[in-house]
Amino acid sequence: MQEAMIKRAKELLAEGIVNRVIGWKRGEFAYDSTPAIFETPEELERDFVYDDLTASNLSKYLIKESRKAGKILAFLKPCDTYSLNQLTCEHRVIRENIHVIGIPCDPKIDAEKIKAKGISGILGIKNDGVDLTIDTIYGKESMPVSEAIMEKCLSCKGKKHVTYDELIGEDGELCDSGRFDMVAELEAMTAQERYDFWRSQLSKCIRCNACRNVCPACTCEKCVFDNDASGIANKAAADSFEENMFHIIRAFHVAGRCTDCGECSRVCPQNIPLHMLNRKFIKDINELYGTYQAGEKPDSVSPLTSYTLDDCEASIVHERGTE
Amino acid sequence: MRKIGVFVCHCGTNIAATVDVKAVAEALGHEPGVVVSCEYQYMCSESGQELIKDSIKKHGLTGVVICSCSPRMHENTFRKAAASAGLNPYLVEIANIREQCSWIHKDIASATEKAIILGKAAVAKIHLNTPLTAGESPVAKKALVIGGGIAGIQTALDIAEAGFEVDIVEKKPTIGGKMAQLDKTFPTLDCAACILTPKMVECAQNEKIHIYSYSEVTEVKGFVGSFNVTIKKKARFVDETKCTGCGLCTEKCPMKKVPNEFNMGFDNRSAVYIPFAQAVPKVAVIDPANCMMLKTGKCGVCSKVCTVGAIDYKQQDTYINETYGAIVVATGYDPIDLGKYDEFAYSQSPDVITSLELERLMNAAGPDGGTLLRPSDKKHPHTIVFVQCVGSRCDDSRGKPYCSKICCMYTAKHAMLIREKYPDTDVYVFYIDVRTPGKNFDEFYRRAVEQYNVHYIKGMVGKVEPKADGKLSVQASDLISREQLHIDADLVVLAAAIEPDKTARPLATMLTTQMDTNDFFTEAHPKLRPVESATAGIFLSGACQGPKDIPETVAQASAAASKAIGLLCKNSITCNPCVAHSDELMCNGCSSCEKVCPYGAITYINKEFTMPDRTVALRRVASVNPAVCQGCGACTVACPSGAMDLNGFSNSQIMAEVDAICK
Numbered sequence: 001m002q003e004a005m006i007k008r009a010k011e012l013l014a015e016g017i018v019n020r021v022i023g024w025k026r027g028e029f030a031y032d033s034t035p036a037i038f039e040t041p042e043e044l045e046r047d048f049v050y051d052d053l054t055a056s057n058l059s060k061y062l063i064k065e066s067r068k069a070g071k072i073l074a075f076l077k078p079c080d081t082y083s084l085n086q087l088t089c090e091h092r093v094i095r096e097n098i099h100v101i102g103i104p105c106d107p108k109i110d111a112e113k114i115k116a117k118g119i120s121g122i123l124g125i126k127n128d129g130v131d132l133t134i135d136t137i138y139g140k141e142s143m144p145v146s147e148a149i150m151e152k153c154l155s156c157k158g159k160k161h162v163t164y165d166e167l168i169g170e171d172g173e174l175c176d177s178g179r180f181d182m183v184a185e186l187e188a189m190t191a192q193e194r195y196d197f198w199r200s201q202l203s204k205c206i207r208c209n210a211c212r213n214v215c216p217a218c219t220c221e222k223c224v225f226d227n228d229a230s231g232i233a234n235k236a237a238a239d240s241f242e243e244n245m246f247h248i249i250r251a252f253h254v255a256g257r258c259t260d261c262g263e264c265s266r267v268c269p270q271n272i273p274l275h276m277l278n279r280k281f282i283k284d285i286n287e288l289y290g291t292y293q294a295g296e297k298p299d300s301v302s303p304l305t306s307y308t309l310d311d312c313e314a315s316i317v318h319e320r321g322t323e
Numbered sequence: 324m325r326k327i328g329v330f331v332c333h334c335g336t337n338i339a340a341t342v343d344v345k346a347v348a349e350a351l352g353h354e355p356g357v358v359v360s361c362e363y364q365y366m367c368s369e370s371g372q373e374l375i376k377d378s379i380k381k382h383g384l385t386g387v388v389i390c391s392c393s394p395r396m397h398e399n400t401f402r403k404a405a406a407s408a409g410l411n412p413y414l415v416e417i418a419n420i421r422e423q424c425s426w427i428h429k430d431i432a433s434a435t436e437k438a439i440i441l442g443k444a445a446v447a448k449i450h451l452n453t454p455l456t457a458g459e460s461p462v463a464k465k466a467l468v469i470g471g472g473i474a475g476i477q478t479a480l481d482i483a484e485a486g487f488e489v490d491i492v493e494k495k496p497t498i499g500g501k502m503a504q505l506d507k508t509f510p511t512l513d514c515a516a517c518i519l520t521p522k523m524v525e526c527a528q529n530e531k532i533h534i535y536s537y538s539e540v541t542e543v544k545g546f547v548g549s550f551n552v553t554i555k556k557k558a559r560f561v562d563e564t565k566c567t568g569c570g571l572c573t574e575k576c577p578m579k580k581v582p583n584e585f586n587m588g589f590d591n592r593s594a595v596y597i598p599f600a601q602a603v604p605k606v607a608v609i610d611p612a613n614c615m616m617l618k619t620g621k622c623g624v625c626s627k628v629c630t631v632g633a634i635d636y637k638q639q640d641t642y643i644n645e646t647y648g649a650i651v652v653a654t655g656y657d658p659i660d661l662g663k664y665d666e667f668a669y670s671q672s673p674d675v676i677t678s679l680e681l682e683r684l685m686n687a688a689g690p691d692g693g694t695l696l697r698p699s700d701k702k703h704p705h706t707i708v709f710v711q712c713v714g715s716r717c718d719d720s721r722g723k724p725y726c727s728k729i730c731c732m733y734t735a736k737h738a739m740l741i742r743e744k745y746p747d748t749d750v751y752v753f754y755i756d757v758r759t760p761g762k763n764f765d766e767f768y769r770r771a772v773e774q775y776n777v778h779y780i781k782g783m784v785g786k787v788e789p790k791a792d793g794k795l796s797v798q799a800s801d802l803i804s805r806e807q808l809h810i811d812a813d814l815v816v817l818a819a820a821i822e823p824d825k826t827a828r829p830l831a832t833m834l835t836t837q838m839d840t841n842d843f844f845t846e847a848h849p850k851l852r853p854v855e856s857a858t859a860g861i862f863l864s865g866a867c868q869g870p871k872d873i874p875e876t877v878a879q880a881s882a883a884a885s886k887a888i889g890l891l892c893k894n895s896i897t898c899n900p901c902v903a904h905s906d907e908l909m910c911n912g913c914s915s916c917e918k919v920c921p922y923g924a925i926t927y928i929n930k931e932f933t934m935p936d937r938t939v940a941l942r943r944v945a946s947v948n949p950a951v952c953q954g955c956g957a958c959t960v961a962c963p964s965g966a967m968d969l970n971g972f973s974n975s976q977i978m979a980e981v982d983a984i985c986k
Contacts, residue, residue: 067940090913091927091943220964221942222909230965230974253963305915305961 019070031111059083082259082295083216102164152262155179256304332366332391411454447983470653472500474865481884483531497602547860560609565633568605572625704813714820728870730818901971909966912943916958924951
């Protein structure tokens with residue numbers, strides 16, 4: 001797959017259709033791959049990677065990139081295409097300046113899950129579909145693939161690309177991975193249990209802002225948390241409880257716009273299941289206003305920010321909410 | 324720092340009986356920036372207003388907080404008072420300590436505490452108020468009347484009489500409404516058609532009135548003085564400009580088995596039809612659900628016989644856009660569906676009918692030419708039982724909690740007319756009580772009892788059962804003689820409750836007007852502003868506001884017209900300066916605000932900005948048209964980046980209020 005992607009990228013560069021490519025390159029360690037811009041065939045040959053570890057969503061980078069001169073080639077996994085559509089919807093990217101190649105995606109591997117098994121000094125990973133063979137500085141180790149799959153891939157929405165200009169490989173189907181089951185478990189808790197759960201999770205937060213910075217729905221020109229005039233910036237840092245509110249405010253902020261790409265939880269250094277807050281909103285929207293998937297179409301209108309005559313009365317929403 | 328004056332109103336005992344007003348004034352006097360804090364018996368009175376004006380001048384106040392009734396009531400009064408003392412009227416804030424405090428609490432201590440907190444919130448807010456200046460917007464000199472029944476007709480005639488143009492939108496193929504279906508009208512027993520049809524003709528002939536029949540309002544944008552309305556003219560498959568109403572097509576149409584709505588389904592009409600002889604406009608309409616040509620493409624008889632070539636099978640729905648200064652709602656009522664009233668055998672026996680159906684049976688233009696015959700065997704009924712309050716004053720979910728108001732009188736009318744025409748008929752009326760307030764109404768009812776010997780029995784009918792011999796066995800109780808009654812009736816007439824037309828609810832949403840739980844439109848004030856809705860420029864006419872008989876409907880229709888005329892006479896109206904604006908540096912251009920704006924006040928512009936890194940970027944930013952914005956604030960909540968803000972209700976002002984309350 002990686003070879004096919006490099007080949008096509010080189011062709012598009014050579015034809016002058018695009019003048020740069022956004023993809024992934026290897027970071028400091030074998031298991032960290034990071035988004036990167038490639039401008040020449042040489043750079044592509046040398047650095048471009050696409051494998052089990054290239055999990056990051058490239059869509060958010062296109063906000064800035066699509067405003068630069070010339071067209072950019074973006075390789076997007078199925079879940080990344082939802083983010084791009086949502087950004088198109090919000091006029092945050094200039095879609096005409098992006099050439100999207102949809103690429104197939106198998107569940108990504110979470111190096112943290114491998115490390116959690118006590119495996120360290122990772123040099124490389126081989127995946128035969130059932131088992132992972134991990135090459136480390138201490139020798140070879142192995143573990144079942146199923147135990148190393150990235151959290152966000154366990155609740156995969158499917159392998160269908162919702163926007164692309166061309167595809168490498170076949171387009172897949174939508175799938176139901178029961179992604180709302182965990183939310184239902186939380187809902188089944190008593191208020192006190194739920195409060196305790198979130199307090200214990202959110203109190204781990206170190207306010208590194210990684211979740212916000214990676215989130216493709218967090219694209220404000222000036223974030224309220226960075227804006228002194230908003231009157232919120234300091235409040236959210238006042239005490240540990242207010243600190244927790246940061247995530248709640250952020251979840252409200254992206255409600256109806258979050259495509260459930262799972263990047264927030266992926267990048268969280270404290271492993272807080274942040275995506276569960278957003279997924280609760282998605283579940284609520286589905287139940288109160290009818291099924292809605294943000295980013296499904298480049299012109300979809302979120303039920304939370306639209307006004308139609310068919311909207312039900314607030315009292316009905318309230319009734320449904322208490323059912 | 325603002326110099327703030329706090330004025331606490333007693334509202335007689337309305338506030339003072341539950342809230343310790345002295346304590347409120349004392350406590351608020353210690354708030355930051357408050358230089359004077361006092362209380363007075365009636366702040367809205369002449370001397371109360373003088374007190375405010377004098378304080379503004381004496382203390383050089385730059386902010387005024389009034390703790391009183393709802394701002395809906397007197398905000399304007401106090402703004403005017405402040406303005407006359409030289410203070411910008413938008414530097415006045417109201418703390419509602421009546422509706423939101425004294426009226427809903429009983430305990431003085433807690434009500435006082437709450438009043439103080441509400442006052443503190445207003446003081447906190449006013450520190451952030453900015454002076455605002457109101458602009459003006461023009462008034463379109465044309466009115467829209469939605470609904471072409473007697474209410475809509477009367478309103479339109481009155482507005483046209485005053486010299487303004489008026490459009491009537493009627494969803495049926497003809498105007499006339501329910502009144503056109505009635506036989507005689509109480510209490511004078513003049514024929515409904517004789518008094519209604521001249522008014523219908525007058526509407527058609529008045530050059531100021533345009534009738535959009537067979538049309539619906541599909542979209543309303545804009546605001547008082549300038550409502551932009553989209554009207555859907557449904558395809559009638561007949562060219563209105565060509566059709567002469569000769570009726571040849573209706574005679575020749577081979578599809579003659581369509582139940583005739585106008586006669587409540589007692590006879591049939593053809594697929595191409597004119598609703599009734601006096602229809603306005605008198606133009607045929609093809610019912611696409613029953614026309615063979617439209618369904619299968621085979622027939623075309625009407626087109627062949629039409630001498631003026633008016634039939635057009637390819638006609639499409641068309642949409643018309645118009646701008647109106649005022650809108651009058653006159654959507655009327657319908658009898659409720661009696662499907663849930665099985666005990667009266669309405670769905671089992673054709674001889675159990677509603678009062679509106681009886682109107683058609685008795686009407687000279689009805690299915691039997693005005694001779695009252697049973698629907699089942701077309702024989703003369705000798706015993707007729709009327710059942711009152713079917714679904715009215717009902718405490719279960721099948722019916723309506725309210726009194727439908729018109730039934731007592733029309734049943735007296737029916738009973739009297741039947742006894743007059745067929746003296747050999749026994750007429751029973753079962754009632755909870757007979758309600759006859761109205762000029763000459765009780766006299767009318769007494770005539771039915773005393774002169775026409777109608778048997779009025781206080782009590783409810785428990786069951787109606789069709790018997791094998793075609794009679795209807797009526798079981799009822801007489802509450803006065805405490806007897807169970809069994810009557811074998813030939814005809815049972817149910818006075819079905821009336822409810823607002825089903826199209827009213829979506830219309831209310833379009834017009835952003837309020838409705839009550841029964842879907843009747845809510846008036847701006849139940850006593851003092853009965854024909855205005857709470858939304859400026861929207862007026863209410865007839866039964867859409869509550870059950871009404873014809874005299875009341877006509878009176879209200881004229882009242883609504885006079886209110887609309889009052890508005891149309893003005894060349895411009897003062898705008899609300901509390902409108903939204905966008906902080907372009909923060910705006911993401913995401914369109915969230917545009918999507919939620921019910922008034923279409925937000926557009927986007929591409930603008931060049933010098934960014935913090937000194938590069939120049941072309942950014943898409945929101946721009947609010949202040950003349951169109953109504954200040955509802957939906958955009959400020961939808962805006963993800965907090966770029967949208969509302970004058971007079973800014974995010975920081977609201978947060979300051981919340982902080983003051985939570986402190």
